[in-house]
Amino acid sequence: MSDLAAALARIPLFAGVDPADGPAITRLAGLTNVNHLVALGGERYVLRIPGAGTSEYIDRVAEERAARSAAVAGVNADVVFFDPADGLMVTRFVDGAVTMDPERFRDLAAVARAGRAFRRLHTTAQPFAVDFQLFEMIDEYKHLLAAKRAKLPPGYDRLQIEADATRAALAARPRPMVPSHCDPLCENFLDTGERMYVIDYEYSGNNDPMWDLGDLSVEGGFDGDQDAALLDAYFDGAPPPADVSRMVAYRAMCDLLTLLTDPSYRAHLDCIGAA
Missing domain, CATH: 3.90.1200.10 (Aminoglycoside phosphotransferase (APH), C-terminal lobe)
Structure with missing residues (x-):
């Protein structure tokens, strides 16, 4: 199973999404992490797969709290899913940005x-x-x-x-x-x-x-x-x-x-x- 398929399988929102479905999933830019744009049911989301080894120096529990707090404040994109075990995250895509x-x-x-x-x-x-x-x-x-x-x-x-x-x-x-x-x-x-x-x-x-x-x-x-x-x-x-x-x-x-x-x-x- 590919990293993308494994990540999708962990997220209830994406149950049944086929990573081979090209029109639905598009690779995005990223420095240390791997990001994908996922289109589903008329909505678009950004899936972030954390880079290998990043959890060794990034506190993912603290990151989740900050990301959700900033989203509630209207500054960050809405956080749809976050797994603090390794930082796997899904946010709502910001249209028109x-x-x-x-x-x-x-x-x-x-x-x-x-x-x-x-x-x-x-x-x-x-x-x-x-x-x-x-x-x-x-x-x-x-x-x-x-x-x-x-x-x-x-x-x-x-x-x-x-x-x-x-x-x-x-x-x-x-x-x-x-x-x-x-x-x-x-x-x-x-x-x-x-x-x-x-x-x-x-x-x-x-x-x-x-x-x-x-x-x-x-x-x-x-x-x-x-x-x-x-x-x-x-x-x-x-x-x-x-x-x-x-x-x-x-x-x-x-x-x-x-x-x-x-x-x-x-x-x-x-x-x-x-x-």
Whole structure:
């Protein structure tokens, strides 16, 4: 039995669906997971088959809670089925939506819709099961690199000094943690032109709300006008200067986290190659 057939067999909604039925099932894009569009009874659904080994580092129980909470808030696509044993999931297909990318986010109206979606998520979703601890995560990556005797990237020491100062400044004026996406790649946004959806809650957690805005700004390569549109839409007016500063700080922290995770992955590959 193929992986697709085995997945369909586990989902009551798809009982009797033949994976060989080409018009009913279409393969979709995906980075670490395998996604299929399934048409059934006049409705369309997205079936996500989790990538091999992903449950080793993704808390599927926490993901289900976040995905369903975000869906109830009207930000995520409706969750029809979720198996926390491995992350097999079915969501309702968002009709009329396009997958966003940095080029599509050049439209300031789309940026504003993203800002309003974040606001709905942060203010109306029920709390998620886990917290996103940025600086603890950075410390863990550093320990991982040290354990593998991997060299830190050039210029990291200078960035670490800046990060320590940022860490102290943020801690001095903490913000309440709110349900946050935490991994807002452009491709995790679906835009209907009237409403923006934010999907894929594998790495979500309760977090400082300005992280999501700063991270999207980095992922989308936003300029000053885009940042202003995002903030203005999020706050429905002029943003508080303190929150603007937090967003800028988290932009820098996103760059630092990326700098650390890249050599972590290379070190992991080197370790496998030496085994």
